[in-house]
Amino acid sequence: MGVRKLHRGLLLLLLGLLVLPLLASCGPQQKPILIGAPIPLTGPYASDGEQMRMALEMAIEEKNAAGGLLGRPLKLVVGDVGGLEAEKIKAVGERLLGAGVDAIITGYDDGGVDTHTFGGRQVPYLHCNAMTLCTQPVKENPDYWNVFQYCANEVAYGVDAAENLLEKIPQKMGWTPPNTRIAIIKADYAYNIMAADRFRDLAKEKGYEIAVDEVTQFGVVEWGPILSKIEAAQPAYVTFWNLDPTDAARFMIQFRQRFEQTGINALVFMQYTPAIPEFLQLAGKAAEGLLWVTDVATIGPGVAEYAARWQKRFGEPPKAVYAYATRDGFDIWVKAVEQAGCVDCYKKVADNIRSITHQGFCGTYKFTQDDQSVIPAEDLVPVVWHQIWEGESRIVDPPRYKQFDYQIPPWIK
Structure with missing residues (x-):
C-alpha cells in the first residue's frame, strides 16, 4: 500500500507540473505597453507615413515574438495627422495621450505644434521633424525634457x-x-x-x-x-x-x-x-x-538584412528612408527602457535617451544636451x-x- 500511495503521489505531482503552466497561460495576460504613433496617412505625405506605420508594426511584431519589452507585449496606437494641419495634430495628440500610451514615436508629424502638444506630458516623444521650431522650445523650456528629435535641424x-x-x-x-x-x-x-x-x-x-x-x-x-x-x-x-x-x-x-x-x-x-x-x-x-x-539615409550596418525581413513581412521592399529611420527611433526608445528596467519611469528613460549612443540604420545617434536633437556629423548622422x-x-x-x-x-x- 505504501508503494501505491507513493506512486499515486508522484503521479499527482507530475500532473500538477503539467497542468499549472496551462492554467497560468489561461490566466490574465500582462497589460500591453501602448506606443502612440502620430503619422501622416492621408494627404501629400501619405507614402512616407505608410512606411512609418509599417516600420512600427514590424518592430512591435519582432519585439513581441522575442518576448516583449521587459516581459510585456507592445501594442501600436496610430493617429493620422493628414497634411500636418495644426488642429489635426493637436487632436491626434490628445487622443493618443488619453489612450494611456507610454511613448510617442513618429517619423514626422509637424513642426512646432507637436512639441507643445507632447512636451511636458511626461511620456517620451521621439520624432524626426528636422525643424528648429520643434527643438527651440525644448532648449527654452525645461518642462519639455521628454521631447527628442532623432535627426538634425533643417x-x-x-x-x-x-x-x-x-x-x-x-x-x-x-x-x-x-x-x-x-x-x-x-x-x-x-x-x-x-x-x-x-x-x-x-x-x-x-x-x-x-x-x-x-x-x-x-x-x-x-x-x-x-x-x-x-x-x-x-x-x-x-x-x-x-x-x-x-x-x-x-x-x-x-x-x-x-x-x-x-x-x-x-x-x-x-x-x-x-x-x-x-x-x-x-x-x-x-x-x-x-x-x-x-539628413536621414540608409548608411548604417544591417540595412540589407532588415530590407530582406521587410520583404518577407510585406511582400515588397522598403520604399522610403522612413522605413528605416522610424525603426531607429523605436530602437532608441527600447534601448533606453531596457537600460532603465521600467517603462513608466519616464524621466529615467529620457535621461537614458539623452546619454545614448545608438548605431542604427541611418547612422550613429547621439543627442545634444540643449535642444535634444541628434548631433549631425559625417561619422554620426550625416x-x-x-x-x-x-x-x-x-x-x-x-x-x-x-x-x-x-x-x-x-x-x-
Whole structure:
C-alpha cells in the first residue's frame, strides 16, 4: 500500500507540473505597453507615413515574438495627422495621450505644434521633424525634457548646400559654373524657409548673387512665371525648397519642358522632397540629373538584412528612408527602457535617451544636451547627397558612403 500511495503521489505531482503552466497561460495576460504613433496617412505625405506605420508594426511584431519589452507585449496606437494641419495634430495628440500610451514615436508629424502638444506630458516623444521650431522650445523650456528629435535641424541642409553645392560638387562633376547667380524657390513653410534662408545668407557671404528669390504656397500648378524669371536670369544654380512632392514633380516636369531645346547651364538642387516615394512616381524621367539631400539615409550596418525581413513581412521592399529611420527611433526608445528596467519611469528613460549612443540604420545617434536633437556629423548622422540617374536616387556624397559618381545633368547642353 505504501508503494501505491507513493506512486499515486508522484503521479499527482507530475500532473500538477503539467497542468499549472496551462492554467497560468489561461490566466490574465500582462497589460500591453501602448506606443502612440502620430503619422501622416492621408494627404501629400501619405507614402512616407505608410512606411512609418509599417516600420512600427514590424518592430512591435519582432519585439513581441522575442518576448516583449521587459516581459510585456507592445501594442501600436496610430493617429493620422493628414497634411500636418495644426488642429489635426493637436487632436491626434490628445487622443493618443488619453489612450494611456507610454511613448510617442513618429517619423514626422509637424513642426512646432507637436512639441507643445507632447512636451511636458511626461511620456517620451521621439520624432524626426528636422525643424528648429520643434527643438527651440525644448532648449527654452525645461518642462519639455521628454521631447527628442532623432535627426538634425533643417538649417543643416542650408549649411551643407552652401558648402557642397557651391564649392565642391562642380569640381567633382567636372562642370564649370557659368556665373555666380543663384535662383531660390521656397515654400512658405518653416522647414523650407529656414533652410533656404540659411543657404541664401551663406551664399551671399561667399559673394554669390541671388538673382531669383521666390516664396510660394503649397499647391502650385503652373510654374511658368517663375521659370520665365529663371530663363531671364540664367543662374548657375537653381535651388528648390518645397516639401510637397507634387509641387516638386510639377516643377521638374515643367523645367525640363521649358529648357528641352535650348538647355540651361545650371545645376538643380532640392531639399529632401525627392526622398518621398511619390516624387519619382510623378516626375519620372524629368527628374534625371537632379541633386538632392537628406539628413536621414540608409548608411548604417544591417540595412540589407532588415530590407530582406521587410520583404518577407510585406511582400515588397522598403520604399522610403522612413522605413528605416522610424525603426531607429523605436530602437532608441527600447534601448533606453531596457537600460532603465521600467517603462513608466519616464524621466529615467529620457535621461537614458539623452546619454545614448545608438548605431542604427541611418547612422550613429547621439543627442545634444540643449535642444535634444541628434548631433549631425559625417561619422554620426550625416547630410547625404543623392543624384537621380536612370530612375534611381544614388548616393554621391559624403565619400565614405558614395555609390555613384556625379553626372552632368542632361539639360546642360
